[in-house]
Amino acid sequence: MPECHVVGVLDDGAEGLGRAALARIREADLLIGHARTLALFAQTIRPDCETRDLAGALTQVPDWVEAGLAQGKRVVVLATGDPLCHGIGRYLIGRLGADRCRVLPNVSVMQLAFARLGLAWQDARIVSVHGRDTGEWHADAGPDHGLYPLLRAIRRDELLAIFTSPENDPGRIARMLEIESLAEDYEMAVAEKLLLPDERVSDFRPACEIGARRFGEPNVVILRPRETRPEPVLFGLPDAAYHQRKPQSGLITKREVRAVSLAWLALRRDSIVWDIGAGSGSVGLEAARLCPDGFVYAIEKNAEDAAIVQRNRHRMRLTNHRIVHGRAPAGLDRWPDPDAVFIGGSGGELAQLIDIALARLRPGGRLVVNVVTLENLHHATARLKAREADWELCQLSVARNKPILDMQRLAPENPVWIIGAQRKED
Numbered sequence: 235m236p237e238c239h240v241v242g243v244l245d246d247g248a249e250g251l252g253r254a255a256l257a258r259i260r261e262a263d264l265l266i267g268h269a270r271t272l273a274l275f276a277q278t279i280r281p282d283c284e285t286r287d288l289a290g291a292l293t294q295v296p297d298w299v300e301a302g303l304a305q306g307k308r309v310v311v312l313a314t315g316d317p318l319c320h321g322i323g324r325y326l327i328g329r330l331g332a333d334r335c336r337v338l339p340n341v342s343v344m345q346l347a348f349a350r351l352g353l354a355w356q357d358a359r360i361v362s363v364h365g366r367d368t369g370e371w372h373a374d375a376g377p378d379h380g381l382y383p384l385l386r387a388i389r390r391d392e393l394l395a396i397f398t399s400p401e402n403d404p405g406r407i408a409r410m411l412e413i414e415s416l417a418e419d420y421e422m423a424v425a426e427k428l429l430l431p432d433e434r435v436s437d438f439r440p441a442c443e444i445g446a447r448r449f450g451e452p453n454v455v456i457l458r459p460r461e462t463r464p465e466p467v468l469f470g471l472p473d474a475a476y477h478q479r480k481p482q483s484g485l486i487t488k489r490e491v492r493a494v495s496l497a498w499l500a501l502r503r504d505s506i507v508w509d510i511g512a513g514s515g516s517v518g519l520e521a522a523r524l525c526p527d528g529f530v531y532a533i534e535k536n537a538e539d540a541a542i543v544q545r546n547r548h549r550m551r552l553t554n555h556r557i558v559h560g561r562a563p564a565g566l567d568r569w570p571d572p573d574a575v576f577i578g579g580s581g582g583e584l585a586q587l588i589d590i591a592l593a594r595l596r597p598g599g600r601l602v603v604n605v606v607t608l609e610n611l612h613h614a615t616a617r618l619k620a621r622e623a624d625w626e627l628c629q630l631s632v633a634r635n636k637p638i639l640d641m642q643r644l645a646p647e648n649p650v651w652i653i654g655a656q657r658k659e660d
Contacts, residue, residue, distance in 0.1 A: 235333060235334065236303040236306075236334075237303070237333070237334050237335060237336050238299045238302070238303060238309040238310065238311060238326075238330070238334065238335055238336070239258045239308075239309070239310045239311070239335075239336045239337075239338060240310075240311045240313055240317045240322065240323050240326060240335055240336070240337045240338065241255045241258055241259060241310055241311070241312055241313065241317075241338045241340075242255075242313050242314065242315050242316050242317050242321070242337075242338060242339045242340030242341075243255075243267075243271060243274065243275075243312050243313070243314065243315075243340060244314070244315060244340055244341065244343070244346075244428070244429050245274070245427070245428065245429040245430050245452075246429040247274035247275060247278075248274070248275065248278050250340060250341070250429065251340070252338075254338065255338045255340070256278070258308075258310050258338065259275055259278055259279060259310055259312075260278060260279065260280065261280075261308055262279060262280070262283050262308050262309070262310040263282075263283060263284065263302070263307035263308045263309070264283070264284045264285075264286070264298070264302040264307045264308070264309045264310070265279055265283055265284070265285045265286075265310050265312065266285070266286045266288055266295060266298060266299070266309070266310070266311045266312065267285075267287070267288060267311065267312030267313075268287065268288060268289050268312075269287045269289060271312045271314070272285050272287065272312065275312075284307075286298055288311075288322075292322070292325070295311065295322070295325075295326065296326060296329040296330055299311065299326070299330060299334075300330070303334075311326065314343060314452075315339075315340050315341060315342040315343045315344070315345075316339040316340060316341070316342040316345075317337050317339060318337060318339065319342050319344070319360065320360065320362040320364070320397050323335070323337050343397075343425075343428055343452075343454055344358075344360065344395045344397070344454055346425070346428050346429070347395070347423075347425035347428065347435065347454050347456060348395070348456065350425060350428070350435040351423055351425075351435065351437075351456065353456070355393075355395065357392070357393055358391075358393045358394065358395040358456075359387055359390075359391035359393065359394050359395070360394075360395045360397070361383065361384050361387045361394055361395070361396050361397070362396070362397040363380060363381060363383075363384055363396060363397065363398055363399055363402035363407070364397060364399045364402075365380050365399070366380060367380065367399075367401040367402070368380040368381070370406060370409065370410075371385075371406070371409065371410035371413055371414075372413065373413060374556065376529060376556055377529055380402060381402060381406070381407070381410055384396065384407065384410075385410065385414065385553045386526070386527070386553060386554060388411075388416070388420070388457065388553070389526065389551070389552075389553050389554070390526055392458060392459060392462075392463070393456070393457075393458050394455075394456070394457040394458070395454065395455075395456055396454060396455040396456070396457060397454055398452075398453055398454060398455055400451055403449060403453070404422060404424045404444055404447070404449050404453065404455050405444060405445055405446065405447055405448070405449070407422070407441075407444075407455060407457075408422065408441045408442070408444035408445040409445040411441045411442075412441075412442060412445055414548075414551075414553055415548040415551070416441070416551065417440070417441040417442035417445070418440065418441075418442055418460075419459055419460060419461075419551075420440075420441045420457055420458065420459055420460060421438040421439060421440050421441060421457070421458060421459075421460050422438065422439060422440075422441050422444050422455055422456065422457050423435070423436055423437060423438045423439075423455070423456045424436045424444075424449055424453055424454070424455055424456075425453060425454050425455075425456075426449050426450040426451075426452075426453040427450045427451070427452065427453070428452075428454075432450065434450065438456075438458070440460065441457070466523060466550075467523075468520070468523045468524055469493070469496065469520060469523070469524060470489060470492075470493055470520075471489070471516070471520060472489060473486055473488055473489055473516070476514045476515070476516050476519075476546050477514065477542050477545050477546050477549070478514045478542065479514070479538055479539055479542060485513040485514055485536075485539055486513055486514040486516050487513065487516050487517050487578055487604060488632065488647060490630065490632045490647075491604065491630055491632070491650045491652065492516055492517055492520065494628070494630055494652055495517055495576060495602050495604060495652055496517065496520060496521060496524065498600065498602045498652060498654040499521065499574040499576060499600050499602050500574065500600050501521060501524050501525055501528075501573075501574055502525065502528070502573065503524075503525055503526060503527045503528065504525065504527040504528045505521070505524075505525045505528040505572075505573040505574050506528055506529055506531075506570055506571070506572045506573050506574075506596075507521045507522075507525060507528065507529070507530040507531070507572060507573065507574045507575070507576070508530075508531050508532075508533075508566070508569060508572045508574070508575040508576065508591070509521065509530055509531070509532035509533070509576050509578070510532075510533055510562045510566075510575065510576065510577045510578065510579070510580070510587060511533070511534065511535070511562070511577060511578040511579020511580060511581065512532040512533065512534040512539070512540070512543050512557060512578065512579075513534065513539055513543075513578055513579060514539065514542055514543060514546065515532060515534075515542070515543030515546050515547065515555075515557065516546075517576050517578060518530045518532040518543075518555060518557075518576070519543075519546055519547060519550060519552060519555060521574070521576070522552045522554050522555040523550075523552070525554065526554065528554065528573070529554045529555070529556075530554060530555040530556070531556055531558070531569045531570075531572075532555065532556065532557045532558065533557070533558045533559075533560050533561075533562050533565065533566075534557060534558075534559060534560075534579075535559075535560065535561040535562070535579075535581050537559050540557055540558070540559035541559075543557040544557055561581055561583075562580075562581065562583060562587060563583060563586055563587060563590050566590055566594075571594050571595070571596050572591075572594060572595060572596065572599060573595070573596050573598075573599045573600075574599060574600050574601075574602070575591040575594075575595065575599070575600075575601045575602070576602050576603075576604075577591070577601070577602070577603045577604070578604050580610070584603075584605075584610055584613050584614055584617070585613055585617045588601070588603070588614065588617045588618065588621070588655075589617070589621065592621055592623055592655070592657045593657075595656070595657055597659065598656070599656065599657070600654060600655070600656055601623075601654070601655045601656070602652065602653065602654050602655075603652075603653040603655070604650055604651070604652055604653075605650070605651045605653065606648055606649070606650055606651070611651050611653075614653050615627065615653065618653070618655050621657075622658050623655045623656065623657060623658055624655065624656045624657075624658050625653060625654065625655035625656075626653070626654050626655075627651060627652070627653050627654075628651070628652050629649055629650070629651050629652075630649065630650050630651075630652060631646065631647075631649040632646070632647045633645060633646045633647065634647065
C-alpha cells in the first residue's frame, strides 16, 4: 500500500536532516508544508516537484495526500521537529491510518530549548496553545477559552514546556498569569528563532516582567514556579482559611457541614459543579480543589459576598472556579450541564432551583441542598417528592469547644439539614 512520508525539519533546513529524510525530500513529487518551511528546501527539491502551502488548509492535507498517492506520486509532508509531538503527524495518522504514514522525526524544538538552558526535561509537561485565537485572557474566561488548558496545567505541574503561537505568545501567557494573581509566583524562559542566525534564548525571569515584551517568531516558553510549592490541603479547610463578611461572619458553610455536603456530592476529578448561593464560597472552592480536571460555576446574589468569594479564589490560586454576582436562577441557562449541584442559599427560589437542577443534572449526577429552617426543609422535600426524585436526608448537629475560665465547654452550632437527591432514571 503506498504511503506518504512525514518528515520533521527544523529551521536549519537540510543541514539538520539525516540521509534517509533528506533523500525522501529530494525524491518527492509532491511536497506539502508551511511556506516558510518549503522555502528552506527550494534548492533541494527537484525542479518538477509540486509544492503546496498548508497554512490555513490543514483539513485539506489528507485529501491532497490521498490524491497524490492515487496518482502514484511520492508524497512528503514537512512538519516542525517531531511530527508526533503537538505536530501534524497525529492528525494525518488519524485521518489516513498508521499504515499510510511513515514518520521520520527530528529533534523536537522543545528538546533544543531545554538543551540551550542546560535543563533536564523528562519531568516537563508539554502543552500547546496553538489553535483558534480566542483573544486575551480575562477574569470571566473559562474552559472555552484557548488558554484554559494551559492554566489548568499550570495548577497541576511544576515544569511546563509550552508551544506558543503568534497570537498566544509569551506576553499573552504572562498577562494571563497577572490576571490570575500568579505572575509573581512563576518565572519564564523564552527560546526564540532556534537555529536561525538571530536565535535568542532568555534565562528565567519573573512572569510579571514579561507581559509587555515582544518576542521573535517562532518561539517556545518554559514555565516553572519560582519556589517549590507545598501540596495544598484538598478537603476540610478550617473556617478561618476563608475571608468572610464582617461583622456578620456566619455566611459560610462550616467545616463539618461542608465535609458531609461535599461527600454527598460524590465528586470526581472531572466533575462540573454548580454552587448556588455561594456565600463565602467555601463549598465551591473546596470542590474546585477536589476536581482539578473539572470546573465550578458559582453564583451569589450579594455583591459584597461575591467579591469575597473572588478574593478567596485568588488567595487559594484556583483557576477552575468562577463566581458570578447575580440572583439564581438567572444565568444558569448559560452554564454547562452539571455533575453535581450544591444549593447553599436559594433567595426564595428553592422549588424552582430544585426543578432546574434535577432537569439539568447529567446521568448519575447529585443534588445537595443545605437548609436551616423548617419551612425550607418542607419546601425542599415536598418538591423532591413531587418530582419523584430519589432523595435522602440527615440533620447535622455540631458542638464545638469553648473556654470557660480554665475549663472547656461545648457550644452548639445551629443544626443543618442536608438533603441529597438524584433524578430517578427510567
